[in-house]
Amino acid sequence: MDLLYARAQMGLSLAFHIIFAAAGIALPLLMVISDLKARRTGDADYAALSRKLAKGTAILFAVGAVSGTVLSFELGLLWPEFMGTYGQVIGLPFALEGTAFFTEAVFLGIYLYGRDRISPGLHLFSGIMVALSGAASAFFVTLVNAFMNHPTGFTPSPDGPVDIDPIAAMFGPSWPHQTVHTLLACYQASAFAMAGIHAWVLLRHPGSTFHRKALSVALPLACVTALLQPVVGDLSAKHVATAQPVKFAALEGLFETRKGAGLSLGGIPDVETATTPYAIEIPKALSVLAFGDPNAEVKGLEEFPRADWPPVAKVHLSFQLMVGTGSVMAVLSAITLFLRFRRKAWPDGRRLLWGWLLCGPLGVVAMEAGWLVTEWGRQPWIIRGVMRTADAVTPVPHLAAPFWTFTLVYAFLGAMVVFLLVRQVSGTLPGRAASEASHGG
Incomplete structure (x- = not known):
């Protein structure tokens, strides 16, 4: 039970933190783009947008710093065997991430308070x-996760790792596509959320020039990342098929090894019957996607010890959710870009605005689902093939208490962030802005 609570607390902390980390990565880019547009055009709306994004960045950065600090303590307190044994192997990217975080904090302070100074x-x-x-910061943290999925840079021994090469540990075989996939997800999630917010305002106030310009800042990043993400995801899946075949089999709900394996859409894997009922199968598509050969053999879960299987149904459903939401966002982005180049302006028809409003949360959904795929798909290992999660957990009992305590803390922080961000957005509504201006702000 304590192992379950330790995993649940770490999962809750990661699921909470990743939202603010993603915003802390993407909003500064959108802030700089707005700033550049303001400098180039002299437009007051772009200048106001850059100020709003800077304030939003500060709020989300503060909460992200708190939740990130909690995570750093949890790594040592909940998983002492992992950090105590392999901290010397993978400690370098943690140190570099801390440096990046410090640099971000310093320059964010300069940006916020040095505008007129x-x-x-x-x-x-x-x-x-x-x-x-x-x-x-996100790049270095993702390197740690890439190491946990594909450990390199050391030789295992009964006394712990030997022949340690920290650089090789940082840059294992999976780092290129995993880091790019993560960064794109952060930009995509934040840009879609921003586009959804401004689409909602424009549906209520079609004449708002401020929100029309804000949408024009968010849409390019949202569209580009949504179309790049499936390409990077395909490269990542091909690597997983070769390097982590048991995880790949779980992703696809594939129990039997097959040549010319079909791709399952949907379905709920049943471990007891070794089947995936309700799935729609596209013949030979999985072999093509994994190895570029319609007759290639794809290993099923039957090839691996049952004790090494990840939670198949959870991994499969999370993967389907990630791919499904990603596909919807890619289609919407393709339509938007087509209309953009056809009309020489960003489209703002009501049907398209409704599309962006409804798809606004999908970037966050896809990002969370993707991290669940990564973390669940590695189980039962904390370092794949080297250390099991059960062997890394703390021996300290009664882990239910900190789990529920942090759950309440995260709920409070989340409510406060929503309150503050709603105030930021509502301050830009046409009626509210005019009222504030008439009363001296």
Whole structure:
């Protein structure tokens, strides 16, 4: 039971933190884009947008810093065997992430409070550094996760790791596609959320020029990332098929090894019967996607010890949710870009605005589902093939108490963030903005 609570607490902390981490990565980029547009055009709306995004970045950065600090403590307190034994192997990216976080905090302070106190060029440079530092922070953290999925850079021994090469541990075989996949997910989730918010306002107030311009800032990033993500995801899946075949089999709900394996759409894997009922199968498509050969053999779960199987149904359903929401966002983005180049302007018809409003939360849904796939798909290992999760957990009992305590804390922080962000958005509504201006702000 304590193992379950330890995993649940770590999962809850990650699910909460990743939303704020993603915003801390993407909002500074959108902030800098708005700033650049304001400088190039002299448009007050873009300047106001950059200020709003800076305030939003500060709010989300503060909560992300708190939840990230909690995570760093949880790694040591909940999983002492992992950090105590392999911290020397994978400690370097943690240290670099801390440096990136510190740099982001310094330049965010300069950007927030130096707008009218330093030169415009230095102010813009500080915003660019916030965006780069946020991306670097996510990059280094993802390197740790890539190591856990595909450990390299050391030789296992009964006394712990030997022949340690920290650089090789950082840059194992899976780092390129996993880091790019993660960064794209962060930008995509934040840009879709921002586009959804401004689409909602434009449906209520079609004449709002501020929100029309804000939508024009969010849409390019949303569309580009949504169309790039399936390409990177395909490369990642091909790597998993070769390097982590048991995880790949769980992703697809494939129990039997097959040549010319079909791709299952939907379905709920049943471990007891070794079948995936209710799935729609596309013949030979899985072999093509995994190995580029319609007759290639794809290993099923039957090839691996039952004790090494991840939770098949959870992994499969999370993967289907990620792919499904990603596909919907890619289709909407393709339609939007087609209309953009056809009409020489970003489209703002009501049907398309409704599409962006409804798809606004899908980036976050896909990102959370993707992390569940990564984490559940690695089980029962904390370091795949090297250390099992059950062997890494703390021996301290009664882990239910901190789990419920942090659940309440996260609920409170989440409610406060929603309250503050709603105030930020409502302050830009046409009626509210006019009322505030008439009363002196």
